[in-house]
Amino acid sequence: MLDIRVENLRKEFGSIVAVDDLTITFPAGSTTCLLGPSGCGKTTLMRMIAGLETPTRGEVYFGDRCVTKLSTRARNIGMVFQYPVVYRGSNVRENIELPLRAEKLSKAEIDRRIEEVVELLEMRHAVNASIEELDNGTRQKVAVARAVARRPQIILFDEPITNVDISSKLQLKRALKELVTRLKQTILYVTHDQTEAMTLADQIALMKDGRIVQYAPPRELYDRPNDVFGGWFLGNPGMNFIANFVDGNQPGAFLNPLFVRPLRLNGTAAGPLTLGVRPEHVRVYPDARPDAVRARVLGRAIVVGGQHLVTLQIADFVLKAKVAADVGRTLMQEAWVHLPLDRITLFGADGHKPDVALHYAVDHQSLHPTP
Amino acid sequence: MSTANIAQQGEQGIARSRRSPLRAFEESRLFPLALLLPILLFFVALNVIPTIWMIGMSFYSYSLMSPAPPSFIAIDNYVKIYNDADLWSAFSRTFVFVVLAVGIETVLGVLLGFLFWGSANMPGRRVALTLLFVPMVVTPVASGLFWRLIYEPTFGVANYFVQLLTGSKIDFLTNVNWAFGAVLFVDIWMWTPFMILMTLAALGSVPKAELEAAEVDRLSIWQRLWHVIWPHGKFILMLGVLLRTIDAYKTTDLVFLMTNGGPGNITELIGLKLYRYAFASLNIGFSSALAVILLLIAISFTSIYLWVLNLRRYREGA
Numbered sequence: 001m002l003d004i005r006v007e008n009l010r011k012e013f014g015s016i017v018a019v020d021d022l023t024i025t026f027p028a029g030s031t032t033c034l035l036g037p038s039g040c041g042k043t044t045l046m047r048m049i050a051g052l053e054t055p056t057r058g059e060v061y062f063g064d065r066c067v068t069k070l071s072t073r074a075r076n077i078g079m080v081f082q083y084p085v086v087y088r089g090s091n092v093r094e095n096i097e098l099p100l101r102a103e104k105l106s107k108a109e110i111d112r113r114i115e116e117v118v119e120l121l122e123m124r125h126a127v128n129a130s131i132e133e134l135d136n137g138t139r140q141k142v143a144v145a146r147a148v149a150r151r152p153q154i155i156l157f158d159e160p161i162t163n164v165d166i167s168s169k170l171q172l173k174r175a176l177k178e179l180v181t182r183l184k185q186t187i188l189y190v191t192h193d194q195t196e197a198m199t200l201a202d203q204i205a206l207m208k209d210g211r212i213v214q215y216a217p218p219r220e221l222y223d224r225p226n227d228v229f230g231g232w233f234l235g236n237p238g239m240n241f242i243a244n245f246v247d248g249n250q251p252g253a254f255l256n257p258l259f260v261r262p263l264r265l266n267g268t269a270a271g272p273l274t275l276g277v278r279p280e281h282v283r284v285y286p287d288a289r290p291d292a293v294r295a296r297v298l299g300r301a302i303v304v305g306g307q308h309l310v311t312l313q314i315a316d317f318v319l320k321a322k323v324a325a326d327v328g329r330t331l332m333q334e335a336w337v338h339l340p341l342d343r344i345t346l347f348g349a350d351g352h353k354p355d356v357a358l359h360y361a362v363d364h365q366s367l368h369p370t371p
Numbered sequence: 372m373s374t375a376n377i378a379q380q381g382e383q384g385i386a387r388s389r390r391s392p393l394r395a396f397e398e399s400r401l402f403p404l405a406l407l408l409p410i411l412l413f414f415v416a417l418n419v420i421p422t423i424w425m426i427g428m429s430f431y432s433y434s435l436m437s438p439a440p441p442s443f444i445a446i447d448n449y450v451k452i453y454n455d456a457d458l459w460s461a462f463s464r465t466f467v468f469v470v471l472a473v474g475i476e477t478v479l480g481v482l483l484g485f486l487f488w489g490s491a492n493m494p495g496r497r498v499a500l501t502l503l504f505v506p507m508v509v510t511p512v513a514s515g516l517f518w519r520l521i522y523e524p525t526f527g528v529a530n531y532f533v534q535l536l537t538g539s540k541i542d543f544l545t546n547v548n549w550a551f552g553a554v555l556f557v558d559i560w561m562w563t564p565f566m567i568l569m570t571l572a573a574l575g576s577v578p579k580a581e582l583e584a585a586e587v588d589r590l591s592i593w594q595r596l597w598h599v600i601w602p603h604g605k606f607i608l609m610l611g612v613l614l615r616t617i618d619a620y621k622t623t624d625l626v627f628l629m630t631n632g633g634p635g636n637i638t639e640l641i642g643l644k645l646y647r648y649a650f651a652s653l654n655i656g657f658s659s660a661l662a663v664i665l666l667l668i669a670i671s672f673t674s675i676y677l678w679v680l681n682l683r684r685y686r687e688g689a
Contacts, residue, residue: 050587052583052586052587071586072586072587073586073587073589077587078587078588079584079587081580081583085578086581087585087598087599087602088581089599089602089603090598098588098594098598099589099590101594102588102591143584147587150588150589
């Protein structure tokens with residue numbers, strides 16, 4: 001198995017820097033998602049790894065082998081493009097078969113591999129169909145099958161389900177999930193859809209403006225974004241941000257209307273700090289509690305999964321919170337809000353996470369001993 | 372703005388347009404027809420009527436050399452053509468000329484086209500391409516004249532080099548063994564650039580993504596040609612072949628200037644034959660019949676092309 005390593009990789013298109021001196025390793029045998037908004041350079045990065053784009057400078061390695069100067073064909077990878085790319089002149093079976101024939105595999109081996117991918121992608125009914133008869137979703141499946149059947153050590157997916165109609169999207173997503181869990185290859189998957197990245201990835205590289213903002217497993221990236229961008233981009237809606245929450249050099253204990261008890265900072269940072277908390281991590285209660293502050297309910301909406309998205313006002317701060325339907329229904333004008341400290345992230349003035357943690361000024365345990 | 376408001380505005384818009392006659396004309400069904408009218412008139416006056424006239428003429432005996440008025444002779448002209456051994460040999464000569472010229476031009480054009488396609492980033496490519504197209508943009512009459520001078524045995528450039536190499540000269544245009552090849556060569560020189568252009572256009576019609584996928588999939592060169600490039604490129608390339616076929620088959624000016632059909636009748640192509648009957652012998656009836664036959668042959672080329680490539684399916688993108 002091969003890992004993919006890029007070193008100081010850079011790509012400029014005229015005056016635009018698409019990929020900005022990236023150094024990163026995508027581990028062997030696992031699925032990495034390159035996640036980011038349109039135009040963040042993720043596709044360019046992938047195309048440079050594929051050899052379809054020449055880097056302005058920097059190197060690409062597959063394992064220990066430097067492939068920067070190699071042609072695409074010499075890199076021996078599989079790739080699925082954003083638009084379903086199929087060979088129009090051939091039927092489904094021929095499409096999958098062509099690369100296998102090019103590898104000079106035996107007839108029996110070719111049949112076995114086609115059988116295998118057709119089974120895996122649930123497309124037995126379409127094997128002998130001509131490409132013209134297929135919808136985009138099935139065409140994309142053909143493209144996936146073609147890339148996978150050859151069993152390259154590295155497979156690249158460039159937003160494979162973005163341009164597929166809604167009805168095929170779900171099915172294709174399920175097929176891809178099945179595929180990435182079964183395949184033992186190194187998979188790199190470009191997407192701007194966070195749900196896709198969350199479901200498929202072993203680790204996510206979050207990209208912005210040609211740089212990687214954070215590189216972590218999905219759960220960690222979601223719960224512990226180390227940059228304002230990660231907090232904002234992930235989640236639906238993204239994080240609540242409370243700007244100027246406290247100064248990074250605050251020496252002693254301080255009070256804040258969001259918290260019942262005084263707080264203190266462990267560590268220091270320059271400039272004002274921003275507090276970030278995800279809507280689903282905000283605890284909301286219909287009745288008063290000793291660890292919760294009172295909030296005014298400004299609005300309510302029902303979101304995916306039957307949850308309620310509640311807009312709350314505490315002093316001058318406005319927070320969004322996601323709560324279960326049964327809680328959401330009981331909330332009238334007032335609610336009590338508790339922000340768990342372990343779910344809170346502080347961001348510095350530059351947007352990055354400083355080396356500062358938020359604590360209660362007096363230990364929680366000593367005041368409320370838990371049984 | 373409420374929907375009622377929008378509806379009201381829309382109505383006002385329609386009412387206003389009714390008031391202006393120009394606007395009403397623009398929206399009427401006559402408008403597209405009016406735009407088409409000039410070219411339609413042009414087409415009917417200069418294409419349709421002369422063609423019908425010619426077809427009619429082909430059933431008459433009518434010569435500008437004789438004072439007799441045109442007389443209807445039914446298909447006698449066609450019978451005469453059928454029985455004319457000289458014309459048959461001109462047809463077969465033309466057939467050989469077309470097959471060789473178009474065949475060689477296509478092969479060379481495709482090879483050079485691929486070369487230009489593959490060297491997209493080479494410096495000097497544009498200059499080379501421009502130079503290559505010079506023969507195509509020079510009028511055939513001028514090329515014919517130039518080449519007669521180049522082939523000229525006493526001071527021609529070609530013969531200067533032939534003499535350097537072999538010690539003797541070749542009279543290209545009057546030698547029975549060389550004349551046909553010499554004319555063929557000039558046609559190839561003139562029209563290969565056209566096939567390069569068509570090849571480049573054909574290659575340009577192959578979706579870039581499919582070429583990239585073929586590269587990723589490590590398809591062999593033959594697989595790429597046959598499964599990726601040909602299904603997309605065949606329409607334009609074969610259109611080039613069709614245009615060249617029709618064009619080569621009516622080659623007249625080149626042979627007229629270079630050899631005037633000689634030596635003997637070795638380079639006498641059917642176009643030249645037609646020219647002689649019509650404008651040297653002024654035999655209008657007979658030459659009309661011959662022209663009708665040539666027209667039918669050209670139409671059948673086109674039909675075969677459309678049928679083979681199934682153009683309608685291509686247009687629908689199915």
